Amino acid sequence: MTINEIESELSTVLNSRRYQHTLGVSYTAASLAMCYGCNIEKARIAGLLHDCAKCLSDTELLQTAREHELPISESEEADPYLLHGKVGAYFAENKYGITDPDILSAIVFHTTGRPNMTLLEEIIFVADFIEPGRRGTPNLAKVRQDAFIDLDKAALGEIMTTLEFLYSRGREIDTTTLETRDYYQHLIYGKE
Numbered sequence: 001m002t003i004n005e006i007e008s009e010l011s012t013v014l015n016s017r018r019y020q021h022t023l024g025v026s027y028t029a030a031s032l033a034m035c036y037g038c039n040i041e042k043a044r045i046a047g048l049l050h051d052c053a054k055c056l057s058d059t060e061l062l063q064t065a066r067e068h069e070l071p072i073s074e075s076e077e078a079d080p081y082l083l084h085g086k087v088g089a090y091f092a093e094n095k096y097g098i099t100d101p102d103i104l105s106a107i108v109f110h111t112t113g114r115p116n117m118t119l120l121e122e123i124i125f126v127a128d129f130i131e132p133g134r135r136g137t138p139n140l141a142k143v144r145q146d147a148f149i150d151l152d153k154a155a156l157g158e159i160m161t162t163l164e165f166l167y168s169r170g171r172e173i174d175t176t177t178l179e180t181r182d183y184y185q186h187l188i189y190g191k192e
């Protein structure tokens, strides 16, 4: 599928709010790709498709993951929306014809990040958080500013903000989210 074809399909499967967010992530990812010398087209495609499974209910996400034998972690079992990255990558490959493993893994890890992300993974992770349509998230201005100066610092700022939110709500924390925090904290400050 071309970028235009992907966009028009997404405009039918996502609600308007999610579709606008998707376009925001795609353009933001393209801008970060320009800034850091990543492939712009890959960034646009990964941005477009990162939430392509977000329209599924928790039950549908679990069902789809089981049906296609995608591994389900304990925290995904407890909070099935965490699966929308993995299921999204499955759709990207099987419905939208994306074969590039770099794009697929950027979709898989866009919610939790992972230690030592590839440039494209980190761009999608950060673009998801800073895209212009996102409002009301604490530290947004700072992470937006950092994003175009020091991508690792922006990724860490994003993780710390997300963890604070999750702790305050008493939500299940995915082990990958914690590993991502430890990795970027160590990378930036030299301590765990």
Ligand code: DGI
Pocket: 021, 051, 054, 075, 079, 082, 110, 111, 112, 128, 162, 166, 171, 172, 173, 174, 175, 177
């Ligand atoms: O899909 P989006 O809303 O655009 O963004 P996203 O895929 O980053 O999902 C954001 C949500 O994911 C936000 O409410 C925080 C949550 N999240 C991130 N890491 C974890 C998590 N939720 C749980 N329960 N555990 C995590 O480790």
Ligand code: FE
Pocket: 050, 051, 054, 084, 110, 111
């Ligand atoms: Fe998402």
Ligand code: FE
Pocket: 021, 025, 050, 051, 128
């Ligand atoms: Fe998103």
